[in-house]
Amino acid sequence: MEFFYLLILRKCIIASLACAYTLTDEDNLHTALLTGYNKDLRPGIDRTHPLNINASFYLFSINEFDLNIGKFTITGVFEIDWYDERLSWSPASYNQTNMTVIPQNRMWLPNLINVNPYKEIKGLGSDLVNIHILYSGLCSWYALQVSEVICDADVTKYPFDTQFCTLKFFIWGYQPHEVFLNFQTMHVILTLYSENGIWDITDSTTHKKMNMYGYEEIIVGFYLKRRTAYYVVSLLLPINAIQFLLAFVFLLPPESGERLGFSTTILLSIVVYLTIIQDKLPEASEPNVSILSYMLVACVVSGAILILFVILSLRIQSCPCDKPVPRSIVRLVKCCRRKAKCCQRKRNVIDTVEPMESKSEPVVDDEVIWIEVGKCFDVMCFLIFISQISITGIIYLSLVFS
Template identity: 65%
Template sequence: MELFVMGLLYCSILFGMVRAYTLTDEQNLRTSLLTGYDSELRPGTDRAFRLDINTSFYLFSINEFDLNTGKLTLTGFFDTKWFDERLSWNSASHNQTNKTTIPQNRLWLPNFVNINPFEEIKGLGNDLVRVRVSSSGICEWYALQALEVICDADVSNFPFDTQYCTLKFFIWGYEPTEVKVNFMSANVILTLYQENGVWDIVSSTTYTQVNFYGFEEIIVGFHLKRRTAYYVTSLILPITSFSLLMGFVFVLPPESGERLGFSTTVLLSIVLYLTLIEGMLPEASEPNVSIIGHILVSYVVSGAIIVVFVILSFKIQSCSRRKPVPRFIVSFFKCCFEEKGKVQYL
């Protein structure tokens, strides 16, 4: 029984060795495939039929999202497949060679061009990327790229804001009747994604649409939500504490002389936080300025009013007791405490 098993194993190894193709086989195959191949012509013997391209987008990481410039940088790749009958062969004629890889610059590629770049317009892939070709003529292209795109930020709810950013592509030079892109997944594939420290991906979408000019747009969209724990502990809680402290300035005894210094110090602290937040937020935001910006401005204005009241209280305290109270102060308190024609004196 053991001899039978060993003999069977030996035959299988020997059969596998006989069927294995060599470097020379693959070289001959590549020469045969690329002889007379024109990479500027799209696949398809019958030009009346369009070429279908199947693709999926895999995201590796979100590298940076600068709200001031609207620059979103991420790394990912398109897993793209199509059929090119010029690259099919009979594997039996090439010592069972059933696949090979060819540099992308020697084959026809679906020319994905980014149309919302942050700086210069670029196509996908580079000379280091290779296309895997099978004997059936199926080409598989992993177009790895670090993409920099424009994403207009809406910081109305900062730091509890969510952003929607898109990658937009054309297959340049072809109409939808000639080349059609089909997404194999309705969402971005995140199996290789590394979490970002600032942003969470709430949802994603991938789809194509025909624009006003009749060209097909390939769109990859992300709904991003900011991680708020850092901003709550380092921003919201401190400024809320400062605003509460400002209200206790009148608890200090007037003779101590610390009211003015205390209120001024708290006011300067609020102004400092306002300066820090202004550095985080973009100068232009649609549709509105951040709510927290309005809150900080109100804190500054109220702090300034309290400082003025502290100065006035010192002024009134230093006045002679025989000097009558100014009429505008009397009128103010009468308006505040008047009820049904009667003045309520506290």
């Protein structure tokens, strides 16, 4: 509450300049001000001119933002000032009493109604709040309130998403030519704000706009950006590490007998991990489902396809030696063999020049067998799945940061 009292510091300073008045003086002042005072009538002697109201919004904290149900909860205070000529007096007549407080339920108030609440519609303030009044008739209302509003979240780029949430108010019961509200600043005042652990406020806005019915909406908006460090460490990095580990099953020797068990175990680990993190993923599907959800589905599907390729590789390498290898596969294996020999020569290059006759010797290709076909197939599968994992990650990052 000490922060709240900072808001009325400038009024208290004025009051402290002359504080010699007594309880009787203030009691007489209240009797004089409220006798015959009709709180149902708006201030303003000249009814042809609107009552000018100055407003500012101070944010204290973001309490909750539930993306699944679209509930946005904050704690803040409206500072609203206006002049009521009926509440002005001469301080000299009341022993230099230059300021007093009156409960809000005994005074006229601008009836600001929240029109996008999460539950019931209600106005600002409560009967516990007092209005600070200066001798000039300046009324200052500090409406401290916890606001729960509807905020439709866009989770397309979760967990790198940004959101825009608003509080919408009407001055209920008055036309725009009767009451004119003006924001003192174009942004929410964050001097009293306590940082939220999940959301950063990148920008804010306070303004008015005319709706389709010709009434002015009072808008207090927040541009929010999610803090992503936790999600990168606990969500994205582990799932990508498991995916890369899954591709290395093709480097296991087939004779070890562990290929199928290894790949199945890794795939089950991915499914269990996705089950654990499912509660963290927002269920909202408007306007789009999270890109991350598609990436995780692709991860499971690619893992299932990888197991099929592992089974196929084991079948190839277990084929009988007397079974002929198709010509198309023979050509592919010989191409892989030549590339492997070329790479081997480059690694074994020495400073001396080889004899010319050794270079002119024809290369005699050995017979292609099914085991060699299986090894070539393993290398291709390893490169394909590593490429697929890398491309999937690049596509995901390009979509969320576009």
